[in-house]
Amino acid sequence: KQEVTQIPAALSVPEGENLVLNCSFTDSAIYNLQWFRQDPGKGLTSLLLIQSSQREQTSGRLNASLDKSSGRSTLYIAASQPGDSATYLCAVRKTSYDKVIFGPGTSLSVIP
Amino acid sequence: DGGITQSPKYLFRKEGQNVTLSCEQNLNHDAMYWYRQDPGQGLRLIYYSQIVNDFQKGDIAEGYSVSREKKESFPLTVTSAQKNPTAFYLCASSIGFAGVLSYNEQFFGPGTRLTVL
Numbered sequence: 001k002q003e004v005t006q007i008p009a010a011l012s013v014p015e016g017e018n019l020v021l022n023c024s025f026t027d028s029a030i031y032n033l034q035w036f037r038q039d040p041g042k043g044l045t046s047l048l049l050i051q052s053s054q055r056e057q058t059s060g061r062l063n064a065s066l067d068k069s070s071g072r073s074t075l076y077i078a079a080s081q082p083g084d085s086a087t088y089l090c091a092v093r094k095t096s097y098d099k100v101i102f103g104p105g106t107s108l109s110v111i112p
Numbered sequence: 113d114g115g116i117t118q119s120p121k122y123l124f125r126k127e128g129q130n131v132t133l134s135c136e137q138n139l140n141h142d143a144m145y146w147y148r149q150d151p152g153q154g155l156r157l158i159y160y161s162q163i164v165n166d167f168q169k170g171d172i173a174e175g176y177s178v179s180r181e182k183k184e185s186f187p188l189t190v191t192s193a194q195k196n197p198t199a200f201y202l203c204a205s206s207i208g209f210a211g212v213l214s215y216n217e218q219f220f221g222p223g224t225r226l227t228v229l
Contacts, residue, residue, distance in 0.1 A: 004154060034217070043116075043202055043220035044155075089154065096216065097209070099170065102147075102154035 002027045004092055004103035012109040013080055021075040021106045023090035028068045031093045035064050035075050038087045038105065047088075048075070080110045115139070116221035118203050123226045125190065125197065133188045133224045135203035143209040144186035145218065148172060149200040158201075161186055162209040190226065198228045 003026045013019050023033070032051050036044040048057045048064040050073070056065040063076040073090055089105040116137045125131045135144065142163050147155040157170030161180040175194025180186055186205075190197045204218040 009152070036220075041200075041223065041225070043118075043222045044204075044218075046217060046219070049217055091155075093216065099157055099160070100218065102156075104152055104154045 002030075002092060002094060002101045004090060004101050006088075006090060006103040006106050008106060009104065010107040010109075012111060015080060015082060015110055015112050017080050017110075019077050019080055019108075021077070021088050021108070023073040023075070023103055025071045025073075025092050025101075027094065028071045029094060030068060031095050031098070033064075033066055033073050033093075034091045034100070035062075035073075036089045036091065038089060040086075044089065077108075082110045082112050084108060085110050116203060116205055116219060118201075118221040118224050120224060121222070123224055125226060125228050127228065128192045130189055130191050131226065133190070133201055133203075133226070135186045135188065135221060137184055137186075137205045137219075137221075139205060139219065140183070141205035141207050141219075142183070143206045143216070144180070145204040145206075146170075146176070146178065146186070146188045147202045147204065149202060149223075155202060158188065160209070196228075197226055200225050 005024045034049045035047045038044050050057050050066045061078040066073045087105040087107045091100045091102045093100050119134045145160045146158040159178040161167040164183050177189045201224045203221040206216050206218045
């Protein structure tokens with residue numbers, strides 16, 4: 001059974017710092033991995049989606065990498081801003097026909 | 113203005129009462145999903161629907177029911193059989209449930225917070 005974990009559960013950094021959020025999954029046979037952002041009391045917004053054949057995806061200050069063999073993905077945020085404060089969730093899908101399995105999220109606070 | 117809407121934003125339920133959460137999408141997506149989110153836990157799938165007039169149980173379907181009579185609507189009923197319904201409920205949709213990558217990327221509504229009094 002696929003399990004997704006995210007460490008740390010919470011992170012607080014000063015503005016301007018580069019940071020890395022971690023996502024681990026127990027079954028390396030995945031179809032894709034997706035990173036989401038969730039603001040307090042709101043729905044999820046998709047940030048990046050990585051296919052199993054890809055190693056990374058980039059969007060603006062965000063870069064997500066995927067290492068299937070080790071069951072890990074990282075979300076790199078460059079030059080963090082207070083507006084980046086939110087909970088970041090990763091989610092994996094085993095095959096194109098499977099449900100998405102979500103991690104518990106990392107709550108990020110960027111201090112001005 | 114395309115997207116997914118959920119109503120109400122906040123909902124209060126008394127013991128023994130059934131309540132229905134609304135989810136509507138105008139994205140012309142075939143697949144729709146209901147998730148439950150509890151503090152410190154990932155989203156858990158309650159029910160999903162791949163196409164109109166079809167739906168499947170997810171991981172935590174007990175105490176919940178759904179219908180999919182129209183493509184754009186996927187209401188969730190929380191019944192009195194659900195013993196711990198206080199949570200944040202999220203609805204999502206995707207072009208399709210399976211197939212090519214672009215088909216199964218999920219888009220989420222703003223959520224409904226349900227509290228049992």
